[in-house]
Amino acid sequence: MNKKLPYSVPPGYFDSLKSQLSGIPESKSRFSFVPYFALAVSFALLVMLGNFILTKSTASQPASDQEIIEYLIDSGTTLAQLESAVNNY
């Protein structure tokens, strides 16, 4: 097997490579708001979407009888109030 490297590079490549690489510290130390702004917008959109889905799903599903009973018990509704509500219905 021949150990000669069969590769070449464009003329002047290593000079331009060194010059590009030397610019890395400068480009990386520049503070950019763009990623933070994008992150904030994404988060806001996610919250809005979640809120929309939850609101829609809750509103579109009618409460079951059991859920209504639980609600009435939890809210301290008395039998008298229920009777009155039924009579006025």
Added chain:
Amino acid sequence: MQELEKYFNQLVNKYSEPLYWHVRTMVGSHEDADDLLQDIFTKAWKALPSFRGDSDVFTWLWRIATNETLSHLRKARVRAALSFTRIDDEAERVSDPDPYFDGNAAMKNLRKAIASLPDKQRMVFSMRYYEDLSYEQISGITGTSVGALKASYHIAYEKVKQLLLDSD
């Protein structure tokens, strides 16, 4: 900060060219090697403040480069698998007409044979065969034992030899 920048530029001047060849022998394509060099030096710059000199700078840089290159090769294999490209086709792509490849037919076959090796074997083979690194140096870079590296190189060498014989 200025001291760090100065040191970083010294590293660029001293190591960018040998690191380019380190990466190029593993990935084959000039474009891929060029892109990887940017990523490698960006990582090196970010990690420079925490580089404590536990290992020498050569080992440190070569470790970053090797990890980046292996990650690149892994992604290329996944991409090839998702697009239903066979490994052989990927090896073929690597050895397709390349304006920066100036070897003869035998070297082209060698390049194709190396490209068909599993990533870690390819890495060990390239570091031994093209860069003449010792097993101890490769062990320092990869964290793999010398014995395991010797076994990997032997297997890779035999595979490459067989592939070259088959292509004749």
